[in-house]
Amino acid sequence: MPKLRWKIVGHLFSLLGVILIGGFLSAVLVRLAPGFDTDERELDAHLNSESVQALRAARRNDDNVLRFYVSYMTRAAHGDLGMSAALGQPVRTLLKERAPSTLRLLALGLGMAWAFTLSLALSAAWLRLSTYDHLATLVSGTFLCIPAAVLALLSILWNVSSSLAIALIVFPHTYRYTRNLLIKAYSRPHILAARARGLGEGRILFRHVLPVITAQLLSVAGVSVSMAVGAAIPVEALCGYAGVGQLAWQAALARDLPLLVNVTVLVTVVTLLANSSADILGLAWRRHEA
Amino acid sequence: MSLAQKTACLILALVLGASAAATWLAPGGYAKQDREAIAEPPSHTHWLGTDELGRDRFTRVMYGTRISLLLAPAAALLSTLLAAAIGGLAGYAGGTWARLAMAVTDLFLSLPWLFLLITVRALLPLNVSPLVSVLVTFMLLGFLGWTAAARVLCSSAASLRSSDFVRQARAAGIPAQRLFWVHTVPNLKPVLLAQFWISIPVFILSEANLGILGLGVAEPMPSWGSLLKELQGLVSIGEEPWKFVPLILLVIVVTSFQLLLSRQEEFAL
Numbered sequence: 112m113p114k115l116r117w118k119i120v121g122h123l124f125s126l127l128g129v130i131l132i133g134g135f136l137s138a139v140l141v142r143l144a145p146g147f148d149t150d151e152r153e154l155d156a157h158l159n160s161e162s163v164q165a166l167r168a169a170r171r172n173d174d175n176v177l178r179f180y181v182s183y184m185t186r187a188a189h190g191d192l193g194m195s196a197a198l199g200q201p202v203r204t205l206l207k208e209r210a211p212s213t214l215r216l217l218a219l220g221l222g223m224a225w226a227f228t229l230s231l232a233l234s235a236a237w238l239r240l241s242t243y244d245h246l247a248t249l250v251s252g253t254f255l256c257i258p259a260a261v262l263a264l265l266s267i268l269w270n271v272s273s274s275l276a277i278a279l280i281v282f283p284h285t286y287r288y289t290r291n292l293l294i295k296a297y298s299r300p301h302i303l304a305a306r307a308r309g310l311g312e313g314r315i316l317f318r319h320v321l322p323v324i325t326a327q328l329l330s331v332a333g334v335s336v337s338m339a340v341g342a343a344i345p346v347e348a349l350c351g352y353a354g355v356g357q358l359a360w361q362a363a364l365a366r367d368l369p370l371l372v373n374v375t376v377l378v379t380v381v382t383l384l385a386n387s388s389a390d391i392l393g394l395a396w397r398r399h400e401a
Numbered sequence: 402m403s404l405a406q407k408t409a410c411l412i413l414a415l416v417l418g419a420s421a422a423a424t425w426l427a428p429g430g431y432a433k434q435d436r437e438a439i440a441e442p443p444s445h446t447h448w449l450g451t452d453e454l455g456r457d458r459f460t461r462v463m464y465g466t467r468i469s470l471l472l473a474p475a476a477a478l479l480s481t482l483l484a485a486a487i488g489g490l491a492g493y494a495g496g497t498w499a500r501l502a503m504a505v506t507d508l509f510l511s512l513p514w515l516f517l518l519i520t521v522r523a524l525l526p527l528n529v530s531p532l533v534s535v536l537v538t539f540m541l542l543g544f545l546g547w548t549a550a551a552r553v554l555c556s557s558a559a560s561l562r563s564s565d566f567v568r569q570a571r572a573a574g575i576p577a578q579r580l581f582w583v584h585t586v587p588n589l590k591p592v593l594l595a596q597f598w599i600s601i602p603v604f605i606l607s608e609a610n611l612g613i614l615g616l617g618v619a620e621p622m623p624s625w626g627s628l629l630k631e632l633q634g635l636v637s638i639g640e641e642p643w644k645f646v647p648l649i650l651l652v653i654v655v656t657s658f659q660l661l662l663s664r665q666e667e668f669a670l
Contacts, residue, residue: 125507128504128508129508129511132508133508140520140524252656252659253652253656255659256602256606256651256652256655256656256659257648257652258606258609258610258613258626258629258651259515259606259610260609260610260613260614260629261609261613261629261632261648264613264629264632264633264635265638268632268635268636268637268638269638337511337513338513340513340516341513341514341515341516342515344515344516344519344614345515345610345613345614348614349613349614349633359516359519359520360519360614362523363519363520363522363523363614363616364523364527364615364616366523366527368523368524371519371520371523372520374516375512375516375517375520378512378513378516379511379512379516382511382512382513383511386511
């Protein structure tokens with residue numbers, strides 16, 4: 112048990128490290144980005160020179176990168192993620208409004224991707240027909256060669272849900288790993304012996320195959336969250352889905368750096384949490400099995 | 402080499418050859434407009450029709466293929482060299498350096514690839530000339546795509562460092578620099594080659610994604626990404642099927658690279 116506890120502590124530290132380093136990089140990037148020290152309000156002919164000077168003085172506090180970083184992190188710790196330059200709204204409000212849609216999209220997409228993955232990989236491992244295996248590999252390989260943005264466009268053309276597009280982007284990757292894991296597990300001597308003794312396929316799967324590969328499957332599941340999050344940008348942007356991915360895309364096009372950087376840090380934390388959880392659960396499962 | 406891999410090689414050679422000959426096969430140039438033929442279907446003068454600005458789609462596909470197929474390997478080379486420098490040296494040095502380099506690598510890897518790409522792309526100026534946008538896009542891919550390869554190279558270099566022949570060479574008093582360049586780097590070559598080949602299809606697909614999202618190569622310069630952007634205006638698949646030619650070509654090329662990749666992976670192992 113202490114090993115598991117240390118693992119959790121280690122993951123928490125790495126998460127904290129990512130937030131601190133990611134925050135620093137974000138602050139540096141925002142501070143050094145071209146156009147940071149300009150304000151379009153200065154072009155307003157209604158402002159007199161004193162007002163313009165006041166605007167410049169207000170920005171001067173942010174000149175020092177370290178000071179800017181400290182104030183950025185302090186504000187972030189209090190839930191103030193700054194204002195979106197393009198949308199004129201607090202970043203926190205924008206994220207709060209859009210995060211539920213993205214989470215729903217990702218949950219559905221991941222659910223479908225894993226349903227495709229498990230059904231195809233299990234049937235390939237059970238049937239042991241080379242034609243079927245080649246066909247399944249060909250289908251997943253074809254989706255692997257189509258850009259995520261094109262799959263999003265095709266989902267509009269075929270009038271299917273955006274979550275299916277996410278599923279089709281994630282599925283080829285998860286299928287490849289899961290199929291290899293299952294085929295390797297099924298070719299182990301004790302499985303061959305169990306089959307020779309006439310054990311049912313269900314019993315072999317649940318008692319002898321899944322327990323062996325669960326920890327690795329959990330790792331793949333963790334990675335699949337990261338893939339789905341990445342796929343959310345093209346899918347949401349092109350399907351007109353008002354989520355965090357679309358927000359990131361709009362921020363990139365408008366060069367709204369405070370918004371874009373905050374979204375990226377948030378997404379990194381989410382993917383790290385998913386990977387860490389998968390890692391810890393995998394370790395716990397291995398200990399349980401031992 | 403299997404039959405599928407030989408076919409993949411042949412397809413890649415044909416596509417590369419045809420795109421290299423774009424200047425002779427399509428002398429009009431990718432930006433030349435035919436104002437009498439706006440958004441025309443395929444005809445004997447315009448084999449794949451024209452786009453909304455009256456530009457010949459076949460010519461643009463040829464030039465776009467040339468740009469994507471020449472610059473994706475260039476970006477892959479850049480990222481492999483960076484991975485070799487960071488991952489290879491860190492693995493060879495070992496200890497704190499290796500841990501530090503891998504911590505930075507993990508930080509990059511924890512960011513979803515497309516988020517990282519669009520964030521860094523947005524930090525760079527968007528209103529640039531087409532040529533600069535091509536260079537920026539592919540250099541971005543090269544500079545950001547080294548992380549996964551660096552991880553592999555770090556572990557390969559670390560295992561070489563503790564291998565018997567390197568230990569023996571060290572015990573024989575061979576200087577560290579010679580040990581690295583003469584005994585370690587040549588043994589990393591198969592891994593480097595595999596990483597280079599793996600990166601090419603990844604970068605081709607990434608450029609296509611960036612192009613469709615409007616963050617890739619700027620108009621009027623064609624690339625697979627900017628050509629696929631045309632699919633956005635379609636109402637149904639059967640409406641203008643010739644607009645799918647760049648997609649079909651891209652899928653064929655990426656599949657060919659994937660088929661060749663399995664051979665490279667065999668070499669690397």
